[in-house]
Amino acid sequence: MVEELGEQSERPLSITDQLTSEYNTVFNNKDLIEPDTIVDEDRIVGRDEQLNRVINIIKPALHGDQPEDMLLRGPSGTGKTLIAGTVATKAIKIGASRDVQMEFVEVNGKHKKSEHEAIHQITHAFERELDLEYTSKTGVSTSSRYDRLFDIVDEYLDFGIVILDELDLLVGDSRNKDEPPAFSDILYKLSRAKRIGKMDSSFTLIVTTNSPNSLMSGLNSRTDSTFNPTEVSFADYNANELREILSHRRDAFYEDALDDDVIPYVAAVAAQGEGDARFAIDLLREAGNIANRREMQTVHKSHVEEAKNQVEKNYVVDVIENxxxxxxxxxxxxxxxxxxxxxxxxxxxxxxxxxxxxxxxxxxxxxxxxxxxxxxxxxxxxxxxxxxxxxxxxxxxxxxxxxxxxxxxxxxxxxxxxxxxxxxxxxxxxxxxxxxxxxxxxxxxxxxxxxxxx
DNA sequence: ACTCCACTGGAAATGAAGGCAG
DNA sequence: CTGCCTTCATTTCCAGTGGAGT
Structure with missing residues (x-):
């Protein structure tokens, strides 16, 4: 604890000087292009059909009915998590005004290694949202982790939404080929708990995946019969949609801080790759960062060019750090x-x-x-x-x-x-x-x- | 086709951490 | 406190694989 304070080295300018020196930024509202921001509905582009379907599936929850589980399928960066998160957040707000206690949590299969860890993460997220005391992760059987989760939902919520992001990546221990992958057990146990009526309250599962085939074929027959999601497909964005997405977030920048050809260029670069909106947004943000570092008033196309490398680098750095x-x-x-x-x-x-x-x-x-x-x-x-x-x-x-x-x-x-x-x-x-x-x-x-x- | 050897990949074993019951 | 249990990371064991030169 004390050590952290001892690390100060001498700086040419005093901290105060640096902090109060002129602040130069092209960003007006940087939040709009941060990776995890959940945006307003009118910033969602070209996903009307998917949005409507997700809304219609969630809707019964507000009236005390059990919604279907959902499987959102499509490549990365096509708005699956965005839409699930946005709709869930809205639903919770509406629920609150009607005295329906709802909450949503999200786990990403990419960062979790096992069934146990994933369930712990879900439980932990609920505990945080609801201001409950944290329960510990280790030394406790997986099934008691489930029980804790069900208890929380039962006791504190009328309805829970669990978003399982990129669930197909959560294969768990791959040592035994005959064992089904971790996500199969998770889906089985979660969906079974609902069906069996372990709780008075309930929850819905929203699963997102890049490869629905490996997900569905990884399910064993038990799971198959309990988990029957409604599927919603998401396709890659094309350059036009990407351009529109970026335009909707244009106000992250100051009025004239963007050259006219920047957004079309970013859109073109991203569409050439995977049609990945996340990549497009990262690229735009990084171009802005580069302009800032150079203390320039406007972002140019050349900054985007540079940002390309930086963004790809960032992805790798992100992995090594984790x-x-x-x-x-x-x-x-x-x-x-x-x-x-x-x-x-x-x-x-x-x-x-x-x-x-x-x-x-x-x-x-x-x-x-x-x-x-x-x-x-x-x-x-x-x-x-x-x-x-x-x-x-x-x-x-x-x-x-x-x-x-x-x-x-x-x-x-x-x-x-x-x-x-x-x-x-x-x-x-x-x-x-x-x-x-x-x-x-x-x-x-x-x-x-x-x-x-x- | 064969050989060599460093790597691969599956399965089982081991050990550590940490909560829980008694 | 002690013995027990669960999960997870690592080690151990062992049966392949395959690049490239003969």
């Missing part, structure tokens, strides 16, 4: 090998430049963990983590051969975020990484010796 410490160490080791090993890497025929061979990266992992007194895990774990980071597209993993009867090896390539940026990001985040970098010459020679011996 990954466990051991995985960060592994990544750091691989990045260091890549960064300091260039000369050696270029020398060999079977090594790609800008890569790091797994074996050497692992040796460095061991070296770093020794050096910084970090707990050391097995090679197997190291390899698994790196594979995992490959599936997150943080790095690219290639399998290569070493030549005659020398076997194959894996090499890690840094595409989306350069090894240098990766090392910097991590060194920024944790002192121990920065420590390792201090002795640059030593580190360099360790890397190169190991590459030579490889």
């Amino acid at each position: 990954v466990s410490f051991q995985k960060q160490v592994s990544l750091f080791a691989a990045a260091v090998v890549n960064l300091y090993g260039q000369t050696e890497l270029g020398r060999s025929d079977y090594l790609t430049e800008m890569s790091a061979p797994a074996t050497v990266a692992h040796t460095l992992y061991n070296w770093i963990t020794d050096h910084e007194d970090i707990e050391q895990r097995s090679k197997h774990s190291f390899l698994r983590w790196m594979r995992e980071l490959d599936t997150y597209e943080v790095i690219e993993l290639n399998r290569k051969g070493r030549g005659n009867e020398m076997g194959v090896f894996a090499e890690y390539i840094f595409h989306n975020l350069s090894a240098e940026a990766m090392v910097e990001t991590l060194a920024d985040k944790d002192k121990r990484f920065a420590n390792v970098l201090e002795d640059e010459e030593l580190l360099k020679s360790v890397v190169q010796t190991n590459l030579k011996n490889f």
Whole structure:
């Protein structure tokens, strides 16, 4: 606690000076283009049909009837979560004015590892919304987590809305193939609780997914018979819709802070990719940030061009920051090998430049963990983590051969975020990484010796 | 087609953390 | 406090895989 205060370093300008200096921004209301903002209904574009359907499905809740569960399907950034969240928020407001106690919570399957964790998160979110005392996560069976959840809904709510975002990603422990994925159990237990009438009150499930097929085929037969959602499809936005979406959020910026061609350009760039509205909005915001940093009054097309890189980088940085410490160490080791090993890497025929061979990266992992007194895990774990980071597209993993009867090896390539940026990001985040970098010459020679011996 | 070897991937085992009952 | 239980991360064991040169 006390340590946090001790970190102040000397600054050229006093804090007061800096805080009171002229504030230059192109943003009038930045909230409008923050990722998680739930916007007014009139800012929702090109999704009239979906909006109507979701509204009609939720509506019975306001009259004491049980709404259908919903499955919102479509690629990412097509407004699924936005619409679910917006309608839920509105419904809660209306409910409150009619003395119907409602609440909604949202969990994203992407960030959850297991059934237990997901249920805990839902329970925890309700506890927070309702100002209840938090109950602990570990040391308690999953089924008692469910019970706590049902108790809360029963006791404090007339109706709950649970949004399960990107649920197909919540596969849980994939060790046993015969076991259904985690989301199957979650859906089964939640929808069963309603049907069986465990509670006086009830809730509805809104599931969103990019790949409805893998979701529905992952359900086992029990779940299948209890979970029968109404499906609503969402398609990619086209450039026109993206343009309109962005125009509706134009007032995030000051009147003349946007060049005329900025919004069409952002829309075109985003439509070229995936038709992902989130990406479009991130891009617009980042372009604004860049203009601000340059202390310019207006955002230009060229800022968007620059922002493109930044946004893609941010996605990777976001992943590395949310990954466990051991995985960060592994990544750091691989990045260091890549960064300091260039000369050696270029020398060999079977090594790609800008890569790091797994074996050497692992040796460095061991070296770093020794050096910084970090707990050391097995090679197997190291390899698994790196594979995992490959599936997150943080790095690219290639399998290569070493030549005659020398076997194959894996090499890690840094595409989306350069090894240098990766090392910097991590060194920024944790002192121990920065420590390792201090002795640059030593580190360099360790890397190169190991590459030579490889 | 074969060989070598580092990696892969599944399954089972182990160990740690932490709440709960007695 | 002790023994027990659940979940989760990691380790251990083991049977493949596959790149590339012969």
